[in-house]
Amino acid sequence: MNPLFLGPAVTAGIAAILALLIALTDRFMNDYGEVVLDINAGKKRLDVKGGSPLLGTLAGQEIFLPSACGGRGSCGACKVKVLSDVGPHLPTELPYLTPGELAQNVRLGCQVKVRKNLELELPSYLFNIRKYATTVLAIRDLTYDIKELRLSLPGGEGASATLSFEPGQYAQIVVPPHGEQKAEVQRAYSMSSEPSEAGVAEFLIRLVPGGLATSWIHSSLKAGDRLDIVGPFGDFHIHDTPAAMICVAGGSGMAPFKSMLNHMAHTGAFPDKEIWYFFGARSMRDMFYLEEMAALEALLPRFHFVPALSEPKPEDAWKGPTGLITNVLDEWLKTRIGPDIPKEGYLCGSPGMIDACKKVMGQNGIAEDRIYYDKFA
Ligand SMILES: Cc1cc2nc3c(=O)[nH]c(=O)nc-3n(C[C@H](O)[C@H](O)[C@H](O)COP(=O)(O)OP(=O)(O)OC[C@H]3O[C@@H](n4cnc5c(N)ncnc54)[C@H](O)[C@@H]3O)c2cc1C
Ligand code: FES
Structure with a gap:
């Protein structure tokens, strides 16, 4: 062999042997066999195969932890209290857990592998x-x-x-x-x-x-x-309080509000709720459900829909409010919605929009713990 190729050939050979060793180690060392998940102090005992993340192992048993990101460790939704020792928290878990949760060994189900018998505490609503x-x-x-x-x-x-x-x-x-x-x-x-x-x-x-x-x-x-x-x-829902709902959404953030408004219109729930719904779009090509919202305004006398375009095109012939939805919200809160009535914020859409709206709401006297939201990310 040309000595010039000897070095790379040896390196490739070592890499191949290492890869084989890793594969064999994974095969034999990570075979955890059958393990038992004890849920809520013996209320449920599940025999499962070890070796997979807790999130998927539980789902295989028809117990579904919330998981907005599909197990990628980027939503923090799959929290579960593990009573057994499964080692220290991983760096990927830390950003999503409060000091209290860390102390109670709350873990992210998608980050913790099932390697041995585990005792878990799950809230009863998960079983529905x-x-x-x-x-x-x-x-x-x-x-x-x-x-x-x-x-x-x-x-x-x-x-x-x-x-x-x-x-x-x-x-x-x-x-x-x-x-x-x-x-x-x-x-x-x-x-x-x-x-x-x-x-x-x-x-x-x-x-x-x-x-x-x-x-x-x-x-x-x-x-x-x-x-x-x-x-x-999820826990985004209508709060049964006398406060007016100040709702803001953009794009598919419309979804939960459509559900809430139709629910109120068709069941008579929360009849005294005053609702202001600000919906932001760039131009008419991003706007939708205008007729549906007008029909809901006719059914719900205390509901006000405020659609706004930030970059209306001449052909849009838009006669409604213009500007960023945060500016429209700010103006309405200051001039059209009584400053003295109690208010709660409901926000749905991109993280950027939600953070900007929280700021405007805070500046207009809505307490942070009265602002509810689902960030679509
Ligand atoms: C509680 C909750 C409710 C949700 N409800 C809705 C809903 O009703 N309608 C809806 O359309 N979406 C909703 N989402 C967002 C949705 O879950 C997905 O995150 C989104 O559809 C992207 O999924 P994907 O697999 O296509 O993109 P991915 O493959 O997950 O992401 C591709 C890339 O896009 C980025 N990205 C992910 N989400 C977004 C986003 N929303 N905007 C811009 N970039 C993004 C990612 O960081 C990644 O870099 C909701 C999210 C949460 C947490
Ligand atoms: S499922 Fe999103 S962090 Fe675990």
């Missing part, structure tokens, strides 16, 4: 969360990048098999393996349908360019397809 095998009833464009997705729950439209949820909650859509994507992924989407709509769950899905779930939903999903969803999750 189910996986539903749905069928796509319809999927249609609301704008160039937002689709309305209507799913028929098992049993079909009008069936009694209804997803029981509070308006504002979300479900996880299970995106099956497709193309290069070899494993299923789950992403969180707020229900835009109202809970009383039997047998149907509706979602508004905004395309995130290059996004795994939304690209597949926008380009491949069609009426008649099967689609699993898991839910309901």
